[in-house]
Amino acid sequence: MSIKTYTVGGAVRDELLGLPVQDRDFVVVGATPEEMVRQGYQPVGKDFPVFLHPQTHEEYALARTERKAARGYKGFQVYAAPEVTLEQDLARRDLTINAIAKDETGALIDPYGGQRDLAARVLRHVSPAFSEDPVRILRVARFAARFTEFTVAEETLALMREMVHSGEADALVPERVWQEISRGLMEAKPSRLFDVLRACGALAKIMPEVDCLFGVPQNPKSHPEIDTGVHVMLVLDMAAAKRFALPVRYAALCHDLGKGATPQAQWPNHNGHEAHGVALAQALSRRIKAPSDCAELAVLVARWHGEVHNADQLPAEALVKLLQQVDAFRQPPRFVQFLQACAADYWGRPGYPGKRFVAAERLAHAYQIAAQVDAGAIAQQHQGGEAIKQAVFAARCDAVLKAL
Secondary structure (H helix, E strand, C coil): CCCEEEEECHHHHHHHCCCCCCCCEEEEECCCHHHHHHCCCEECCCCCCEEECCCCCCEEEECEEEEECCCCCCCEEEEECCCCCHHHHHHCCCEHHHCCEECCCCCEECCCCHHHHHHHCEECECCHHHHHCCHHHHHHHHHHHHCCCCEECHHHHHHHHHHHHHCHHHHCCHHHHHHHHHHHHCCCCCHHHHHHHHHHCHHHHHCHHHHCCCCCECCCCCCCCCEHHHHHHHHHHHHHHCCCCHHHHHHHHHCCHHHHHCCHHHCCCCCCHHHHHHHHHHHHHHHHCCCHHHHHHHHHHHHHHHHHHCHHHCCHHHHHHHHHHCCCCCCHHHHHHHHHHHHHHHHCCCCCCCCCCHHHHHHHHHHHHHCCCCHHHHHHCCCCHHHHHHHHHHHHHHHHHHHC
């Protein structure tokens, strides 16, 4: 049997869509691991045979099939051998648009209709084997956030619903949830990720704190969109449109979690939701193992975003106190991200994009003034930590009062 190499997956898909190709993956048909090593390829695969090209260091995987042996995304037995065909390898992939191969002459091999679905802008599963890997639920949602013109095929959505209903989605591990969610947050329209997860019932399983926000009304005077879940999605897409970093987008997602804990008798008002949101943001971050920069910013934004919206009404002393509470003087870069998340919150409602966020501008100006106070020089004039703190605080308040 001759050895043949094919380009597969995202590289072929993106090339057909006219998008820049980031990484290329290859499948090798008809080879053994020993033959790959003899040709200079370096083995790196733990669960199945994957090799790095000796010059380009691109990944080459032997054609393989998989058989479900246990629940979860690791519950597979992999079979890689020279007799495994390209079509068998492509059959185990998640979506038809990712199951197109290209041979060394440039000819396309598309046994599952991937080109048809690319043209129709449809995300469709390749085979019933899709349901064996719960991570694919998250991947489909992420692709919806990336390819904003694509819709999920109804039969694929039905299969995803069944996976949630049967408990297969319960086998998702935190690391893979965070990996896919974080990548989805960085896509062009991250709200679509959550739309798909809601449509199949997975959001209630993996992020119940976010899922319960939909249907919770807000005061229409400040929130013309009314629905809290809709607002959070608008904020998230605004953060994406502004190309804010991942911690900012995650904080945008978590900023109003406290509104899900407001008793219905108080609706549409949500007094104290900022404080209530802290524990919810912490619980979510722990459960999905969000990294510390994301988790910490999410807590700060959840707790203090309401104060920022009122900063244009705050006196100098309250402004400096707020700056201390968000640790602006010790962590200036994080303070910038904090203000970005608050700005996304402000703009994430109908009629607000493009408006000046005067309150945040005032707080930022107060920071610039207060940060110029020479805390070191003041410390030399006082003894004791508390005396120094009070003197620095007073000097900052005085500087802000004079400037504003």
